[in-house]
Amino acid sequence: MKMGATKVSGSDDYLFHPQLLKNLDWDSVQNILNPAITNENTGEPWLLVRPLHITDYDKGYLQILSQLTTVGNVSKTEFERQFWNMYKAGGYYLTVIEDTRSNKIIGASSLITEFKFVHNCGLRARLEDVVVNNTYRGKQLGKLIVLTVSLLAKKLGCYKMSLDCKDPLIPFYKSIGYKLEPGNANFMTIRYEDSPKPS
Amino acid sequence: MKMGATKVSGSDDYLFHPQLLKNLDWDSVQNILNPAITNENTGEPWLLVRPLHITDYDKGYLQILSQLTTVGNVSKTEFERQFWNMYKAGGYYLTVIEDTRSNKIIGASSLITEFKFVHNCGLRARLEDVVVNNTYRGKQLGKLIVLTVSLLAKKLGCYKMSLDCKDPLIPFYKSIGYKLEPGNANFMTIRYEDSPKPS
Numbered sequence: 001m002k003m004g005a006t007k008v009s010g011s012d013d014y015l016f017h018p019q020l021l022k023n024l025d026w027d028s029v030q031n032i033l034n035p036a037i038t039n040e041n042t043g044e045p046w047l048l049v050r051p052l053h054i055t056d057y058d059k060g061y062l063q064i065l066s067q068l069t070t071v072g073n074v075s076k077t078e079f080e081r082q083f084w085n086m087y088k089a090g091g092y093y094l095t096v097i098e099d100t101r102s103n104k105i106i107g108a109s110s111l112i113t114e115f116k117f118v119h120n121c122g123l124r125a126r127l128e129d130v131v132v133n134n135t136y137r138g139k140q141l142g143k144l145i146v147l148t149v150s151l152l153a154k155k156l157g158c159y160k161m162s163l164d165c166k167d168p169l170i171p172f173y174k175s176i177g178y179k180l181e182p183g184n185a186n187f188m189t190i191r192y193e194d195s196p197k198p199s
Numbered sequence: 200m201k202m203g204a205t206k207v208s209g210s211d212d213y214l215f216h217p218q219l220l221k222n223l224d225w226d227s228v229q230n231i232l233n234p235a236i237t238n239e240n241t242g243e244p245w246l247l248v249r250p251l252h253i254t255d256y257d258k259g260y261l262q263i264l265s266q267l268t269t270v271g272n273v274s275k276t277e278f279e280r281q282f283w284n285m286y287k288a289g290g291y292y293l294t295v296i297e298d299t300r301s302n303k304i305i306g307a308s309s310l311i312t313e314f315k316f317v318h319n320c321g322l323r324a325r326l327e328d329v330v331v332n333n334t335y336r337g338k339q340l341g342k343l344i345v346l347t348v349s350l351l352a353k354k355l356g357c358y359k360m361s362l363d364c365k366d367p368l369i370p371f372y373k374s375i376g377y378k379l380e381p382g383n384a385n386f387m388t389i390r391y392e393d394s395p396k397p398s
Contacts, residue, residue, distance in 0.1 A: 065317050082320040089288045089314065093230035112313055115288065118264050118328065120271035121281040129317065154391050162363065162388045171387060178387040186369060186388040188377040192353050195220045 014051040015086060016093050021049065024151035032147065033140050039148040043139065046101045049148055050112055052108075053095040054083055059098065061105045068131050091115075095149050097132070097141060107132040107141050109150035113158060125153035125161035150177070160181055213250040214264065214285060215292050223350035228373035231341050231346065231375055238347040242366065245300045248347055251293040253282055258297065260304045267330050290314075294348050296331070296340060306331040306340050310348035312357060316367075324352035342375055349376070 026038045039049035052061065057079040062071050074082075086092035091114065097107035110128040115121070126148060132141045153161045164187040165173055170180065225237045238248035251260065256278040261270050272279075285291035290313065296306035302365055309327040314320070326348060331340045352360045363386040369379065 008239060053365045058352075062316060068318050070319075071317050074316065074320055078320050082314055082316060085314050091288060092314070094363070114311055114327075115281055115284050115291070116230065117261060117273065117278065117281060118268050118270050120269075121277050124226050128313075129315075144384055147362065150389060158391060160388055162386060164363075164383070165385050165387060167382045167385065171386070173387050177389050179389070180385060180387055184363070184365045184388075185367065185386050186364050186379060187361060187384050188364060188369070188372050188379055189359055189383075190349060192357060192361045 002041060013054040015053070015083065016051045018051055020093070020152060020155070021051070021095070021148065024155060026147075026151065028154075029147055029151065029177065033101035033143055037140060039143055039144065042097070042141075042144065046099055047106075047139075047170070048098045048100050049145070050096060050098065051084070052096055054080060057103055059103055059105045061096065061108065064105050064108055064131055064133060065129060067133075068129060082151065093149060093152055094129075095145065095152075097136075097145055099136075106136050107145050109145040109149050111153050111161075113153070113156060119159045122159045123157055125150075125156070125158035127161060130163075142172065146173075146176055212253040214252070214282065215250045217250055219292070219351060220250070220294070220347065220353070221281055223347065223354060225346075225350065227351070227353075228346055228376065236343055238343065241296070241340075241343065245298055246305075246338075246340070247297045247299050250345070251282070251294060251295055253279060255295060255304055258296065258302055258304045260307065263304050263307055263330055264328060265333060266332075267328060277331065290350060292351055293328075294344065294351075296333075296335075296344055303336050304317060306344050308344040308348050310352050310360075312355060313351070318358045321358045322356055324349075324355070324357035326362035329362075333382060340372065345372075345375055 014113055020096055024039065030036065035043065037043040042049060062074055062079065065071050091112060093111035095109055095158050096105045098104065099106045109130040112126045114124045116124050119152065125148065131144055132145065150161055163173065219338055222236055223238060228334040229235060234242065241248060256275050261278065264270050290311060292310035294308055295304045297303065298305045306330040311325045311327055312326065313323045315323050326345065329345055330345065348362055362372065362377065
């Protein structure tokens with residue numbers, strides 16, 4: 001995060017370094033995507049897979065998340081504060097697909113890593129907040145964005161990656177390698193009251 | 200983390216501030232524990248609920264985690280490095296029960312929080328790595344340690360807390376308020392090869 005007087009944002013203002021998305025191990029997941037696309041060759045030259053950027057508030061990042069769940073009235077200042085909270089904490093690999101023709105975010109998924117003591121002080125990975133704009137269906141972008149962050153988790157040395165999902169999405173995640181492990185596939189929740197912040 | 204020449208560890212060397220565990224909202228979960236114990240009054244004066252401390256390597260923290268899953272050969276240096284990784288990142292509320300008669304860790308559970316953009320830039324909570332030493336069963340310590348970090352999540356303003364669990368543990372978590380939400384109770388995993396570090 002550079003704070004130069006004239007600098008508002010730039011190539012440094014990604015949530016994580018774009019280089020991390022280079023040379024992912026797509027060979028290990030061949031046959032899942034047909035035709036074979038990757039985050040570096042999405043099949044459409046105008047579709048760009050990249051880390052979340054500080055300017056993505058204006059590119060519709062929250063609008064696309066609102067297809068998943070409640071987002072609420074989040075101001076640009078609040079968005080930026082949370083972006084830097086994630087940046088400082090580390091372990092937040094929020095990844096998006098931008099349509100560079102319209103400068104709009106049209107897909108997203110998040111890899112979150114967690115330090116563990118178990119598994120030799122290992123690193124655990126979680127998949128969160130996967131969404132692709134309806135009007136872009138049929139381009140394998142759901143698989144693309146999930147595989148991108150899954151391969152990033154592998155590259156970072158995570159020993160496992162997991163997700164919580166609704167019943168209708170089970171076949172999708174099975175098709176890209178996720179498993180319901182027998183006897184160990186239960187996701188349980190306590191919900192506390194949402195306390196909306198003043199906007 | 201103070202690095203004074205003569206200081207090895209002290210009251211500052213907790214993973215999070217012990218004050219956070221004071222005055223949790225035990226009234227909201229009354230009737231779950233009978234007799235009614237809390238993290239501040241465990242029913243046995245020698246059982247202390249507190250944040251993980253940098254010296255807990257020597258108090259058997261990794262040994263108790265090894266009842267859950269593979270820990271591996273983790274040196275004291277590696278333990279301390281991971282402790283400070285968690286400390287610097289923030290959001291790691293690893294909590295233990297110590298038997299102060301033997302200075303041994305006899306129970307543990309972890310709250311991990313995650314910054315979100317959804318839910319008004321909310322904070323999400325996860326429960327991880329719950330274990331109580333077999334020889335201390337029958338003292339409600341499992342419920343105590345899980346409720347302690349669950350109430351801490353509530354105090355921190357988390358909008359939900361979740362966990363992944365094996366089939367036999369479902370009744371336990373149901374008894375303390377966790378739910379399998381219909382249609383949204385699936386936990387899926389990809390496992391990557393564990394690459395043991397040289398010890």
